[in-house]
Amino acid sequence: MAQADGGRVQALLRSEDKVLRRWVEAAETPLRGRLTTGELERTCSDLLAVLGEAVAGGGLDVTSAAYAGARGFLAELSRDWARRGFSPSETASAVFALKDALFAAADEDGEGGESGGDLATVLESSRWVDALGLVTFESFARAREQVISEQAEQLLELTTPVVKLWEGVVAVPLIGTLDSARTQIVMEKLLQTLVDTGSEHAIIDITGVPAVDTEVAQHLLKTVVAARLMGAECTISGIRPQIAQTIVMLGIEFGDITTKSTLADALLHAMRGTGVEVVRRRTGSR
Amino acid sequence: MERVPVLSLGDALLVSIQVDLQDNTVLALQEDLAERIVSTGARGVLIDISAVDIVDSFIGRMFASIAALSRLLDAETVVVGMRPAVAITLVELGLSLDGVRTALDVERGMKILRALSDRRGLPVADELDDDLVPVAEGGGPAAGA
Missing domain, CATH: 1.10.490 (Globin-like)
Known part of the structure; x- marks a missing residue:
């Protein structure tokens, strides 16, 4: 043939x-x-x-x-x-x-x-x-x-910026679903920034995280504990009402970790921690 | 066997670990520290681990036990300069080093120790309220009060 x-x-x-x-x-x-x-x-x-x-x-x-x-x-x-x-x-x-x-x-x-x-x-x-x-x-x-x-x-690189909010205060605005690989990158990047900038306060903002389950919470807790081990204070902010309900329903304990509802509150908390007080200037001529 | 030097600095002891940590180095350090705390009457211990890039569970537990034994001897432990990789490893090992104070660098660590000793320091006489009378030996009010 x-x-x-x-x-x-x-x-x-x-x-x-x-x-x-x-x-x-x-x-x-x-x-x-x-x-x-x-x-x-x-x-x-x-x-x-x-x-x-x-x-x-x-x-x-x-x-x-x-x-x-x-x-x-x-x-x-x-x-x-x-x-x-x-x-x-x-x-x-x-x-x-x-x-x-x-x-x-x-x-x-x-x-x-x-x-x-x-x-x-x-x-x-x-x-x-x-x-x-x-x-x-x-x-x-x-x-x-x-x-x-x-x-x-590209997504990994895009969604994990560590930004400096104030002298000694850095923040990571997390956007998108957290999995082990991403948390690992966020954790390393955040901790490295703490060392590089000598910042004593870190804020993890989870406004952009669509859902928090036990695994995500576990990852967050690990990051906070690791930051503490290095001598920095870590605050979690941006907890939306539904997420707060989920966390309570799942029985997740954040222990003595400071949590704030908005990034602004967390920044104020961190600034107070560094000894900075924010005051409003009196307006008007009186 | 390499020994980690323990330096006395004011009422604190400074330990800067610059060598690869072996199990027996760590055990020796623990013994040395206990002896030095007693002999110098130090109120604080500062351990600088900024040069340590590998830890295992044994060494992680060592930090906790050093902290526990110095607290027994009335000294506070501050671990400073932990690298991110080391911190992540310790967390993954489940060692959160409760009871150990941490700081980013030696300078901040010393500040913590100073703040602690200020808080614990005996009040100077004119800081005392007028109606408070220093306790004399034997537990009664001082003579002439």
């Missing part, structure tokens, strides 16, 4: 214009106009050219060295589409549309009596396109994963 030489597929690809036109037609439908016809045509014709070379050099074995260019092109294509928000099935069906084009081309050739639209040709080209589809899908998934991990990293 002529599985590896790809003679039939090569013959089909030779009628490039016909295949290309059908391919673009078939691929356009699932993309629902998210890509212009011109752009899709350009992509398809580039891909077809690369594939033509690959088949000539390496037959139908997509893992062979001759396919390096084609694999690279597919990987680049799916990475690009993944970043542009195309769904996996949209990306894969664009490649699988080549199958329709090849079948149609084979059918036509069969009618013309040239090479014959026989079952072997259909099977061969089907297997080949499936393999190409798998390559596409793999790189699509890899690209997606990469995007997700990059975003997670």
Whole structure:
């Protein structure tokens, strides 16, 4: 069986214009106009050219060295589409549309009596396109994963700033759900800032934390105790009414840790701790 | 075996740990401290651990037991300069060092000790209220009051 030489597929690809036109037609439908016809045509014709070379050099074995260019092109294509928000099935069906084009081309050739639209040709080209589809899908998934991990990293960096509020008072406004990994980063960053700035007061503001469960509370307590071990006082602020209810219902004990409802209260508390008193200037001429 | 030097500074003892802590170093330090507190009559112990970057549960407990024994000998312990990584490790080990005072650096630690000894210090005579009479030996009012 002529599985590896790809003679039939090569013959089909030779009628490039016909295949290309059908391919673009078939691929356009699932993309629902998210890509212009011109752009899709350009992509398809580039891909077809690369594939033509690959088949000539390496037959139908997509893992062979001759396919390096084609694999690279597919990987680049799916990475690009993944970043542009195309769904996996949209990306894969664009490649699988080549199958329709090849079948149609084979059918036509069969009618013309040239090479014959026989079952072997259909099977061969089907297997080949499936393999190409798998390559596409793999790189699509890899690209997606990469995007997700990059975003997670950015989120971690974005949401853990330690700000100086006053001489000797630093604060971390926590935003988003707290998990172990984030708490670890927040904790280390806060403690390091305490050392670097010589601050004796730290405020952890949890206004932006959507929910507090026993695990989150545990993380907060650990941070406060660690700050104490280093010789700094730590206040928790921004406890919303619902969260206060949850904490009481869960039976979480904050012990002798100072908690305030707003960041302003916590700042005032910390400033008093450093010996600063805030007074309002008397206005008017009396 | 390396010994950690214990320096006497006013009515406080200063211990600056600059070496890698081994279990027996720590045990020796504990003995030395107990002896020095008694011999110098120190009222405060300041332990600087800013150079310590690795602790285990044994050393963590050591800080607590040093604090406990110095309190027995009427001296307060202040641990200063703990690094973030060390603090996190101790918390993860479940050692919150209750009863040990902490400060960010030696200067702040000394301030705490000074504040403590001021509070405990015997009042000077003219600070006493007029109707208070110093107790004489034997528990009765001083003669001539």
